[in-house]
Amino acid sequence: MTTRFTVDGRKVSLLGYGAMRLPTVDGGHANNWLLDASKRSIDQEHLNRQVRRLLDCGVNYFDTSPAYCRGESETCLGIALKACGRPRGDYVIATKLSNFAPTQWTLAACKEMFAKSLRALQTDYVDNYLLHSIGNGGFSTFSKRYLENGAADWCLELREKRLIRNLGFSYHGDKKAFDWCIEHHDKYKWDFCQIQMNYVDWRHAKQVNARNVDAKWLYETLTAHKIPVVIMEPLLGGRLARYNWAIANELAPLDPEASLAKWALRFCGTFENVMTVLSGMTFDEHIEENVATFSPLKPCSSAELAALERAAEAYLSCNAIPCNSCNYCMPCPYGLDIPTILTFRNAHLAGDGPRDARKILREYAKAVPEELRRADHCTGCGRCNPHCPQQIDIPKEIATIDAAIDVLKAEVAR
Amino acid sequence: MKAVRFMAKTFVRLLFLVAVTGAFYGLPFCWLAARAERFLWALVLTILLGRFFCDALCPLGIVQSLVNWVFHPRRHVRRVCTRLPETKAQRIVRWSVLGACVALAAVGCAGFASLPLPMSVYGKALLLWWPGVTLGAVVVVLAAFCKGRIWCNWVCPYGTVFNLVSRLSLVKDKVGPGCDNCRLCFPQTKREKSAGDQSATVSAAEGGATRRETLKGVALLAAAxxxxxxxLADVSLPVVPAREAPVLPPGAVDRRLFSLKCVGCQLCVANCPGECLKPSTSLPTFGQPQLDFRYGYCIMSCVRCGEVCPEKAIEFLQREQRPHVHLGYAVWEKDRxxxxxxxxxxTACVRKCPVRAIHLVKGFPFxxxxxxxxxxxCEHVCPARPLPAIHVQGFARQRVVNPISEADLIAEMRARLDGGAAVVVARDGVIVAIEEGEGLAPLLKLYDARRLAGTIVATRTVGRAAAAICAVGGARLVVAVTAGKGAGEILxxxxxxxRAAQTVERILDRKRKDSCPMEKAVMSVTEPEKMIEAIRKAMRK
Incomplete structure (x- = not known):
């Protein structure tokens, strides 16, 4: 296992475990809502086995948040880490100050959230603590969440008291928030920063969404300030790992045996200032494959980077909605299954080719079995929008999808 | 000869049984077989061929014959026969049932009156749970334990009429010299133990009833x-609102007439692509289809119910006519x-309305x-629970609103463009989409949603790029204020x-300094499909 940086004197593996897509008892991951809500509890036994296996393989960075998996991620990860019986010094825990709701914007609520994290994770301290998704909802939200209430300064106190060892932030959304953090680096001395980086966002983030910032610029800015980088969404929620003819066409000639996931992870690992690459490995096979990729990591050559750049362009031509199924938008107050609808759209409605209306409607009914959770029940209230780290205009996209579905229905009725 | 006749008859019987049953499960063209039940047509057939309808086309009759055959395989039970002696009791029952049906229909309980009709029994047995399956089971059990087609000879009102008419028919049942008066064709009151396995046949009649999908539901999460x-937030189905008048399928025209004509066979219910036709549960109209918007809504361009209706209770509308048939009107309730x-x-109702009849006026839908x-x-998508805040009231008589002429429609579309819309799309004489925005994005959005096929598209400016999108999207007519030179060629x-008010050499960009960047992007491309790719690429930049 390749290692580069240290946290509190401990070497950190270049591959990290993201606890946002934990395995569930129905066999999917916690963000995969194919089955009845009652059946979607996290498979603790399975998680325990996975965590033990990861530690055996040398993966020792675990990233979670109080908001993940309907709030169960921290608890389940805490149990799993305890159950593997390793000393606390063997692994690094990263968790976040996920005070998204306005009711959590007071300092007291933040303190309560941190105390709850410690209890849930069954630990006395947190290695890496992050201000969660700064920039989501604009700079004013960032200011209200962390600056006006003094939460950021309180985090500095935590670091002095060694209740947290490192302080960092994860960034999505408004660039102003990122700029502010970099400007105030002298005061906060950020120990690391978590950004979305992959070969599509490297230079084409703006093409995916005009409000995004290229990962290249973020990475170079952070490197210039000597802030180590933690990478999230290296596979775009699995979208870069799934078979895509356009991508495979560019990459397979260079290494016909490598999976698309391996390519994407190698890209992220190539850059020297990367501390760890987070992957939400739901299935055992994901763990084995990714561990193999990083043991040791073979950096990409310049020819390979050029091929990845071409692959990114090819991927963009697929015109996909950039949803990573992170489920930050969920639960929708009106019961819609937003990530599944968007994922369905990417799989079955994108592209200009001919299509069989009956087949697509069947797939739709399979993807979203409950009629009341489908696109037409969107009220356009827009409560989901501020939560989306990819800045997707969700009600607008859902309306377009619903219009397309209506056309298909009319076709079938003919 | 006898064997050939028997085989031919069996073939026709099975063909029709399979075809009619197929119609209930949406197999294509099977509704043609179901329409063979059209009464008058059957009457003509009867005059020509005797009780041909009952013998070979009626699905209920065929099922009874099959049951007869399963339980009494060795007895040759003749088909429904007109010439054999029948008991006084039988005659009394038959005519009373017919009389009761006519009387019930006369007082407006047509849904109930049509209960004993064969298509009604068969359809209900396939698709309705307890009332239908019970009825179907009664028929099957009667056929199994007695001999002959008890239902046809004792109950069926059609049977009674056909019996009468068939006395005039050209092809007569051959009873006479060949008949040894074995009376096997004659129903016996004495029960005989059946030989076959009863459950096997009962399940054949029940099979379809399990098809009804399970109900799924939504409740609004608290605004916390x-x-x-x-x-996922909990969801629950809404309660069906009380309607002054039920909403009837398009083509049902008059509520009173429809309730007399419809036999409640469930064929339209089974075939409704919008999944909004559901059988009524109120007594006078029992089993007749009504629109229930909990599971779907009526698709504006769909005429399937009229297409399949075997009784012509739902008129077969022309597709172009369909959007102009108004079934009722929406009523919004502020408190809910x-x-x-x-x-x-x-804005659920505003977003969903296919004819843009709902607007936000001072923050509320109007x-x-x-x-x-x-x-x-609108009722289908309304999130208010338990009752939806917007619901449809049916018209007592459906209204056909005269479609406006194409010239008037285009004039209205032009007015919308002047009012600030970027793209206006009309189909079947109705404006179906109005998009706002800059450049090609609104048009491309409509194209991605495949909403351009067979439409009139009105937009301010049409260059080669916009023309390509309209061409691939399958528009019928493009209306523009300004058209670029190459646009007409592509279209x-x-x-x-x-149809453009003016044609210009080249289309300028927003600053009116240079050519439009989209036009530049498609400059060297000739094929419309490839041009769309080029547009997408240019838009990403």
């Missing part, structure tokens, strides 16, 4: 802040609307009843007409 990610109850900025077609899309190549 979400604290964690993931999970989530805009009132939790101050949410819900229904334009002149335009509303009563399709129920003409696909047989699309272009």
């Amino acid at each position: 802040d979400k604290l964690t990610d993931g999970g 609307c989530v805009r009132t109850t939790n101050g949410d900025s819900c 229904v334009n009843r002149d335009v509303c077609i009563g399709c129920g899309a 003409r190549a696909r047989g699309i007409e272009l």
Whole structure:
């Protein structure tokens, strides 16, 4: 296992475990809502086995948040880490100050959230603590969440008291928030920063969404300030790992045996200032494959980077909605299954080719079995929008999808 | 000869049974077989061929014959026969049933009156749970334990009429010299133990009833802040609102006439692509289809129910006519609307209305009843629970609103463009989409949603790029204020007409300094499909 940086004197593996897509008892991951809500509890036994296996393989960075998996991620990860019986010094825990709701914007609520994290994770301290998704909802939200209430300064106190060892932030959304953090680096001395980086966002983030910032610029800015980088969404929620003819066409000639996931992870690992690459490995096979990729990591050559750049362009031509199924938008107050609808759209409605209306409607009914959770029940209230780290205009996209579905229905009725 | 006749008859019987049953499960063209039940047509057949309908086309009759055959395989039970002696009791029952049906229909309980009709029994047995399966089971059990087609000879009102008419028929049942008066064809009161396995045949009649999908439901999550990610809010189905008048399928025309004509066979219910036709549960109209918007809504371009209706109770509308048939009108209730109850900025009904009859006026939805077609899309998507805040009231008599002429329609579309819309799309004489925005994005959005096929597209400016999108999208007519020089060529190549107020050499960009960047992007491309790719690429930059 390749290692580069240290946290509190401990070497950190270049591959990290993201606890946002934990395995569930129905066999999917916690963000995969194919089955009845009652059946979607996290498979603790399975998680325990996975965590033990990861530690055996040398993966020792675990990233979670109080908001993940309907709030169960921290608890389940805490149990799993305890159950593997390793000393606390063997692994690094990263968790976040996920005070998204306005009711959590007071300092007291933040303190309560941190105390709850410690209890849930069954630990006395947190290695890496992050201000969660700064920039989501604009700079004013960032200011209200962390600056006006003094939460950021309180985090500095935590670091002095060694209740947290490192302080960092994860960034999505408004660039102003990122700029502010970099400007105030002298005061906060950020120990690391978590950004979305992959070969599509490297230079084409703006093409995916005009409000995004290229990962290249973020990475170079952070490197210039000597802030180590933690990478999230290296596979775009699995979208870069799934078979895509356009991508495979560019990459397979260079290494016909490598999976698309391996390519994407190698890209992220190539850059020297990367501390760890987070992957939400739901299935055992994901763990084995990714561990193999990083043991040791073979950096990409310049020819390979050029091929990845071409692959990114090819991927963009697929015109996909950039949803990573992170489920930050969920639960929708009106019961819609937003990530599944968007994922369905990417799989079955994108592209200009001919299509069989009956087949697509069947797939739709399979993807979203409950009629009341489908696109037409969107009220356009827009409560989901501020939560989306990819800045997707969700009600607008859902309306377009619903219009397309209506056309298909009319076709079938003919 | 006898064997050939028997085989031919069996073939026709099975063919029709399979075809009619197939119609209930949406197999294509099977409804043609179901329409063979059209009474008058059958009457003519009867005059020509005797009780040919009962013998070979009636699905209920064929099922009874099959049951007879399973339980009494060795007895040759003749088909429904007109010439054999029948008991006084039988005659009394037959005519009383017919009389009761006519009387019930006369007082307006047509749904109930049509209960004993064969298509009604068969359809209900396939698709309705307890009332239908019970009825079907009664028929099957009667056929199994007695001999002959008890239902046809004792109950069926059609049977009674056909019996009478068939006395005039050209082809007569051959009873006479060949008949040894074995009376096997004659129902016996004495029960005989059956030989076959009864459950096997009963299940054949029941099979379809399990098809009804399970009900799924939604309740509005409290407006509280979400604290964690993931999970799904509870959902529940709304309660069906009390309607002054039921909403009837398009083509049912008059409520009173429809209730007399419809036999409640469930064929339209089984075939409704919008999944909004459901059998009524109230007594006078029992089993007759009504629109229930909990599971779907009436698709504006769909005429399937009229197409399949075996009784012509639902008229077969022309597809172009369909959007102009108004089934009812939407009624909005302020107290129930989530805009009132939790101050949410819900626009579900406004977004969903296919004819844009609902507008937000001072923050609340306002229904334009002149335009509303009563399709129920708004009621279907309304999130208010338990009762939806917007619901449809049916018309006592469906209204056909004269479609406006194409010239008037285009004039209205032009007015919308002047009012600030970027693209206006009309189909079947109705404006179906109005998009706002800059450049090609609104048009491309409509193209991605495949909403351009067979439409009139009105937009301010049409260059080669916009023309390509319209051409590939399958528009019928493109209306523009300004058209670029190459646009007409692309459209003409696909047989699309272009009507523009003025034609210009080149289209300028927003600053009016340079050529439009989209036009530049498609400059060197000739094929419309490839041009769309080029447009997408240019838009990303």
